[in-house]
Amino acid sequence: MIVTRFAPSPTGLLHLGHALAAIIAHESGDDFLLRIEDIDKGRSRDKFIEAIFFDLKWLGLSWDEPTLRQSTRMGAYAEALANLKARGLVYPCFCTRAEIAQEIARAGEAQHGPEGPLYPGTCKSLSVEEGLRRIAAGENHALRLDVSKATKQTGPLTFREHGHIHPVDPLRFGDIVIARKDMPTSYHLAVVVDDAYQQVSLVTRGEDLLSAAHIQRLLQALLKLPEPVYAHHPLVLDDQGRKFSKRDGAVTLQSLREAGLTPADIRARIGI
Ligand code: GLU
Numbered sequence: 620m621i622v623t624r625f626a627p628s629p630t631g632l633l634h635l636g637h638a639l640a641a642i643i644a645h646e647s648g649d650d651f652l653l654r655i656e657d658i659d660k661g662r663s664r665d666k667f668i669e670a671i672f673f674d675l676k677w678l679g680l681s682w683d684e685p686t687l688r689q690s691t692r693m694g695a696y697a698e699a700l701a702n703l704k705a706r707g708l709v710y711p712c713f714c715t716r717a718e719i720a721q722e723i724a725r726a727g728e729a730q731h732g733p734e735g736p737l738y739p740g741t742c743k744s745l746s747v748e749e750g751l752r753r754i755a756a757g758e759n760h761a762l763r764l765d766v767s768k769a770t771k772q773t774g775p776l777t778f779r780e781h782g783h784i785h786p787v788d789p790l791r792f793g794d795i796v797i798a799r800k801d802m803p804t805s806y807h808l809a810v811v812v813d814d815a816y817q818q819v820s821l822v823t824r825g826e827d828l829l830s831a832a833h834i835q836r837l838l839q840a841l842l843k844l845p846e847p848v849y850a851h852h853p854l855v856l857d858d859q860g861r862k863f864s865k866r867d868g869a870v871t872l873q874s875l876r877e878a879g880l881t882p883a884d885i886r887a888r889i890g891i
Contacts (some may be wrong), residue, residue, distance in 0.1 A: 622648055622818050623649070623819065625651070626654040626754050628657065629657050629667035631667060633873075634826060634863045636825065638674075638855075638857045639891060642678065642886070643823050644824075652676070652682055653671075653687070654813055655686060658689045658690060658804055660802070668885050677872070680887065689813065689816060692812070700808065707768070709762045709798075710763055711745075712796070713760045714742060719738060726739060734830075740793075740794060743763075755817065759841075761798060763777070763795065765789055766789050766834075770789055773805075773840040779848045780850060792834050795878065796853055811844060812846075815845055821850060823851075824851060826853055826854060832851075832872070855889050857870070
């Protein structure tokens with residue numbers, strides 16, 4: 620049995636790109652689940668959750684209950700984080716964005732990953748005592764995963780996609796933030812914990828998240844979670860060939876509906 624999921628963040632209205640992702644996930648699975656990725660309390664809004672339900676039903680998609688809200692899952696993320704911490708795979712990072720930018724500028728060069736320059740590792744060299752002292756002094760900090768140490772624990776990994784086996788390259792992101800300054804988890808940690816909890820066997824999502832599979836596969840291996848298969852689909856592009864974003868109000872499903880388009884028109888527009 621194939622279990623798929625659609626996992627939107629309720630930080631805006633759904634657009635054509637989401638419609639494609641949701642329809643592909645719906646059509647690829649025997650069971651189709653919905654997960655609301657609302658760990659970012661500052662940006663998530665209940666009105667957008669209501670709008671997600673409304674838009675999906677309008678598209679004719681139904682999902683298996685219960686709908687999972689990540690904001691109810693903080694205990695599970697804390698447990699996973701404690702596991703990584705206990706194995707010495709996590710270190711506190713006190714750097715601000717500005718300090719990271721300055722450090723990169725000072726070094727004159729930086730390794731680049733899919734999301735820009737990699738973290739230069741400033742706080743990795745702090746001693747455990749120094750880290751604990753600064754935490755005790757109430758200094759704001761994120762937690763980062765020591766990716767090279769983690770990779771040594773797992774050994775080489777692969778992930779499966781469309782019948783291909785890809786070697787995992789987790790170092791391409793550098794030492795990712797595993798728990799943010801403002802929340803005790805991160806996107807990558809919450810996703811792998813919940814894909815396992817919801818027994819998702821096929822992760823379908825846009826090809827902009829292809830790189831995420833590398834780091835998420837590493838986290839699955841570290842946390843001994845089952846390995847899903849991945850399928851990445853092309854993004855829906857606007858007339859200028861750019862990917863849609865939530866800022867493009869004109870292409871939200873709500874605005875298209877209000878302009879008189881039908882669900883069949885939406886499918887025709889995204890070619891599915
Ligand atoms: N919540 C993410 C988004 O809205 C998707 C996460 C995923 O599919 O893994 O872009």
